[in-house]
Amino acid sequence: xxxxxxxxxxxxxxxxxxxxxxxxxxxxxxxxxxxxxxxxxxxxxxxxxxxxxxxxxxxxxxxxxxxxxxxxxxxxxxxxxxxxxxxxxxxxxxxxxxxxxxxxxxxxxxxxxxxxxxxxxxxxxxxxxxxxxxxxxxxxxxxxxxxxxxxxxxxxxxxxxxxxxxxxxxxxxxxxxxxxxxxxxxxxxxxxxxxxxxxxxxxxxxxxxxxxxxxxxxxxxxxxxxxxxxxxxxxxxxxxxxxxxxxxxxxxxxxxxxxxxxxxxxxxxxxxxxxxxxxxxxxxxxxxxxxxxxxxxxxxxxxxxxxxxxxxxxxxxxxxxxxxxxxxxxxxxxxxxxxxxxxxxxxxx
Numbered sequence: 243x244x245x246x247x248x249x250x251x252x253x254x255x256x257x258x259x260x261x262x263x264x265x266x267x268x269x270x271x272x273x274x275x276x277x278x279x280x281x282x283x284x285x286x287x288x289x290x291x292x293x294x295x296x297x298x299x300x301x302x303x304x305x306x307x308x309x310x311x312x313x314x315x316x317x318x319x320x321x322x323x324x325x326x327x328x329x330x331x332x333x334x335x336x337x338x339x340x341x342x343x344x345x346x347x348x349x350x351x352x353x354x355x356x357x358x359x360x361x362x363x364x365x366x367x368x369x370x371x372x373x374x375x376x377x378x379x380x381x382x383x384x385x386x387x388x389x390x391x392x393x394x395x396x397x398x399x400x401x402x403x404x405x406x407x408x409x410x411x412x413x414x415x416x417x418x419x420x421x422x423x424x425x426x427x428x429x430x431x432x433x434x435x436x437x438x439x440x441x442x443x444x445x446x447x448x449x450x451x452x453x454x455x456x457x458x459x460x461x462x463x464x465x466x467x468x469x470x471x472x473x474x475x476x477x478x479x480x481x482x483x484x485x486x487x488x489x490x491x492x493x494x495x496x497x498x499x500x501x502x503x504x505x506x507x508x509x510x511x512x513x514x515x516x517x518x519x520x521x522x523x524x525x526x527x528x529x530x531x532x533x534x535x536x537x538x539x540x541x542x543x544x545x546x547x548x549x550x551x552x553x554x555x556x557x558x559x560x561x562x563x564x565x566x567x568x569x570x571x572x573x574x575x576x577x578x579x580x581x582x583x584x585x586x587x588x589x590x591x
Contacts, residue, residue, distance in 0.1 A: 249529055249560070251461045254551040256567055263398050264580035267410045271432040275575055275582040279558065279566045280538075286573060289430045289583055290438075292540070298443030299494035300538075301485055305425040305503045306448040308416035310384065311391030313403075314340075316356035322346065324354050326362075327394055329374055329422060329454055330475075331383045337365070338383050339374045341455065348375075357390035370472065384419055394422045396458055396579050398545075411579070420452035420475070426542045426579045427500035445494075447485040449506040451476035451523075457502075460547045466528055471549065476506040477520035486516060486535065495537040501550050504557070507535040527553040529560055539586045543570060543577040558586040 268274045276292065278285040287295075296302075312328040325343040332338065348354060352364045354377075365376040379386055393403035393411050403411075413428040414436075439446070456472025463469050486496055486507075498504040509523035510516055511534040526549060539557055544550040555563045566584060575582045 249466065249552075250464050251466065251547050252464070253560070254461075254548070254555065255546045256564070256571075258546065258571065258577060262571065262574065262577050262581075264576040264578060264582075265399055265401060266406075267429065267580045268576075271410075271414075271430050272435045274430050276430075277566060277570055277573075277575060277582065277584040279562065279584050280587045284566055284569050290435055292435065292585075293438045293442045293444065295585065296439070296442065296444050296497065297494065299445070299489065299492050300497055301445045301447060301489035301494055302439065302497045302499055303447050303449060303482065303486070303503050303507065304413070304415060304428050304431075304499045305451050305453075305506065306413075306415055306417040307421040307425060307450050307452050307502070308419040309393070309412050309421045309424050310419050311387045311408075312394040312422040313392040314356045314387070314390065315392075316354050316358075316362075318344065318348055319353055319355075324348070324356075326354075326356065326375075326377075327422060327455055328383070328387060328391075329369070330452070331420060336379045336381065336383060338377050338379065339369055340377055341373075342375045356386075359390050360386050370470065394455070396423065398578060399580070415448075417448075418450045418452075420450075422455050423453040423457050424579060425451075425453060425500045425502045427540050427583055429580075430583055431499070445485060445489065447482040449476060449478050449482060449503055449510075451502045451506040453502050457550070458545065458548075460545065461549060461552075466526075466552070469526065469549070471524040471526045473522045473524050474502075474505075475520070476509060476523055478506060478510040478516070478518050480518040483510075483516050483518045496535055497538040497540060498536040499540050501539070501541055501544075501553055504536050504539055504553070508533060511535050527556050529556045531556045533557065533588055537588055539588070540583055541586065542579065542581055542583050543567070543575065545578065554586065557588055559589040562586075562589070
């Protein structure tokens with residue numbers, strides 16, 4: 243659906259004090275703050291209060307993607323340094339698509355030695371606008387990344403990855419490897435909180451969407467209709483479709499945990515009805531979008547001028563979102579991947 247002409251990328255900008263960008267997670271996952279933005283007046287809460295804000299019969303839908311250690315450091319045969327960020331592992335092969343950073347881009351046929359442990363042959367350029375490199379690794383990509391890779395922390399986190407990041411930049415229910423960025427709203431859930439939700443009668447279901455590095459990219463065009471979204475692979479299983487149908491039939495609310503879950507569900511319903519299956523999505527959700535599945539959204543705070551700022555504005559209303567962000571900044575909420583969360587209801591009408 244087209245974006246109302248009155249919005250430009252500048253409308254989704256805001257000033258954020260740098261000290262509010264969270265560099266480390268909260269000591270306990272569920273001890274993060276939760277900005278309750280459902281009503282006209284926001285309420286400051288703690289994330290572990292979430293079960294009290296949901297009703298028996300509501301359905302929480304999570305993204306069960308697993309972050310891979312996608313960042314690699316190596317060298318060309320000439321000795322020049324190379325940094326790689328694996329964007330995608332091609333199923334059933336030893337091949338990957340990756341971002342490469344080097345003083346001079348390697349040519350097809352070149353060999354890059356990573357971590358002084360394994361080789362990768364450059365097959366050529368690939369991906370949107372040929373911005374990625376197609377590599378063939380000398381072994382199983384998932385095994386090599388797990389052994390020699392680094393946690394792909396976002397660009398605004400200023401420290402190198404540590405053992406704590408290996409644990410905390412991953413959800414407690416991560417299952418399907420393939421993401422290069424965490425579904426961050428789900429980082430707030432721990433086993434105790436999941437148990438309390440079950441005791442309250444809140445059901446759960448899962449989708450898989452492998453989050454790509456494009457999630458951190460700002461929109462660089464004034465006219466939103468000219469923006470080209472990055473592509474991400476997702477899957478919605480039949481049992482998730484059935485759980486959503488049961489929830490709606492009983493009058494419950496479908497609560498997406500994170501924008502990646504919302505993007506997967508709404509992509510799967512673009513034909514008018516939610517359908518199971520796996521495919522790519524380049525869905526770009528901006529004000530004016532017609533939501534078909536999700537009633538409520540739990541999400542972290544997003545980067546200025548990002549596609550996710552536009553998504554939450556489409557979901558909860560532009561003026562409401564900008565007011566909530568002003569409140570969050572004034573109340574010193576912690577922002578972005580390791581930061582705090584907010585809860586939004588879908589605007590009606």
